[in-house]
Amino acid sequence: MSSHARQLCSTWLQRLEPRTNKMELYHMELKKGMMLKLKGKINDDASWFAINLGSGPQDLALHFNPRFEENIIVCNSQNGGSWEKEHRDGHVCFKPGTEIKLTVTFEEDEFQVKLPDGHQVKFPNRRGQGHLPYCCVKGGISLTSFKVE
Amino acid sequence: MANEMIATNLDLQPGVCIKIVGDVPPDAKCFRVNLGKDEHNFALHFNPRFNACDDTNTIICNSKQEGSWGTEQRETNFPFLPGSRVEVCMTFEGNQFTVRLPDDSQISFPNRLNLETINFLQVGGDFKLKTVDFE
Numbered sequence: 001m002s003s004h005a006r007q008l009c010s011t012w013l014q015r016l017e018p019r020t021n022k023m024e025l026y027h028m029e030l031k032k033g034m035m036l037k038l039k040g041k042i043n044d045d046a047s048w049f050a051i052n053l054g055s056g057p058q059d060l061a062l063h064f065n066p067r068f069e070e071n072i073i074v075c076n077s078q079n080g081g082s083w084e085k086e087h088r089d090g091h092v093c094f095k096p097g098t099e100i101k102l103t104v105t106f107e108e109d110e111f112q113v114k115l116p117d118g119h120q121v122k123f124p125n126r127r128g129q130g131h132l133p134y135c136c137v138k139g140g141i142s143l144t145s146f147k148v149e
Numbered sequence: 150m151a152n153e154m155i156a157t158n159l160d161l162q163p164g165v166c167i168k169i170v171g172d173v174p175p176d177a178k179c180f181r182v183n184l185g186k187d188e189h190n191f192a193l194h195f196n197p198r199f200n201a202c203d204d205t206n207t208i209i210c211n212s213k214q215e216g217s218w219g220t221e222q223r224e225t226n227f228p229f230l231p232g233s234r235v236e237v238c239m240t241f242e243g244n245q246f247t248v249r250l251p252d253d254s255q256i257s258f259p260n261r262l263n264l265e266t267i268n269f270l271q272v273g274g275d276f277k278l279k280t281v282d283f284e
Contacts, residue, residue, distance in 0.1 A: 023156035146281045
């Protein structure tokens, strides 16, 4: 394929595929009792985004995953790369093209994700971890603010 | 332990200010903030050195293009203290970057790579990241 054709092809692919962002943070100081505050704009063409917290990319204590096509928020955990039992919450009070603020509170035995309308999605801290050094925010969301408190 | 944060596909346009807040540990040697296209192309490498690479209390700025470093720009004003909270604001002004330091002084660095958008942000070294804001 000529380089011009290849470039055309890749431009075309970029148009077909929704833009996905990714932010990864290692060695984060997120401990029990602390909060993670996120602000961002959900991309117009977003079909999903996810917030992952854990000890590493394959060991997640919380996977928080709103899916706009199914109109559901899926939460799960991952142990050594294997997904565990899903929790599903149908309270999707935000949509693509809007700005949102989410607060994740890391309590003794569970995570509480506060949505823009005040609804809380709760998910158990299944392995009782006290320190989560890894965070990843990815998918159709452009972060404008990230805070660990 | 050293922090490492990498954000990609940011699509930041000229005019944006990237505010970074974090804690520098008492035994800090250096930390760095890289802005650019990807891990091989930094329009701005901002590297305060408390005590690293034979430098004491010096800020090094540089660029990296396809993995090759450019010419270092060295700043002797060093308003950072180990064991303190630090805030730096980096503004992407199109043809250059300005960095506002904790004493409110500024340094500028040219956009040598002529990037039109910033897609990559990396914060690493002796810096416990607390906040990142894109304003």
